[in-house]
Amino acid sequence: MKQKYYIGFFMAVFFIASMLGIGYQMSYQYVMDRHEAEAQAKREERAPDRPKEEELVTTKGAAQKNEGYYLCELQGYVVVYLSDHETIYEMTEIPLDTLPENVRAEVEAGKYVETARELYGFLENYSS
Known part of the structure; x- marks a missing residue:
């Protein structure tokens, strides 16, 4: 018990x-x-x-998402500048004379690209 x-x-x-x-x-x-x-x-x-974490875009240099980039011509090649028009963000091997006429005119005038995604889209389209 x-x-x-x-x-x-x-x-x-x-x-x-x-x-x-x-x-x-x-x-x-x-x-x-x-x-x-x-x-x-x-x-x-x-x-x-x-922006939320999944919307952040990382880039080289001191650029931030909202600053934008300028595509310009330097010694016959396309060069990417930061929004200050002085700091080179990236030197490309894209010859200016291989671009279509309208794109070449935009780059010579300083084509503005707002986001890194647009920038790399442009560079992928016109490289090689």
């Missing part, structure tokens, strides 16, 4: 300990989720105009 009481007591202690552990895990997860949501809200308050 005593053995039945021991088993019942052990089961009750095990059940209470299990419930406390589950409750602790649930409350810990709730606090961590709430903390992450508050941190995300603070990050969005600090930089509401900043």
Whole structure:
């Protein structure tokens, strides 16, 4: 008879300990989720105009996404300048005389390209 009481007591202690552990895990997860949501809200308050992580574009040099690029001619080749028109972003091996006439005129005048995606699209189309 005593053995039945021991088993019942052990089961009750095990059940209470299990419930406390589950409750602790649930409350810990709730606090961590709430903390992450508050941190995300603070990050969005600090930089509401900043693009989301998946929209960021990394580039060489000091260019940022919103600055843009200029395609110009230098010694018969296409050169990419940053938006300040002074800093060379990339020297290409695209000869100016291989470009179509209308594109050549745009490059000679200083063709503006807004994003890195457009820039590399242009360079891929007219290289090789």
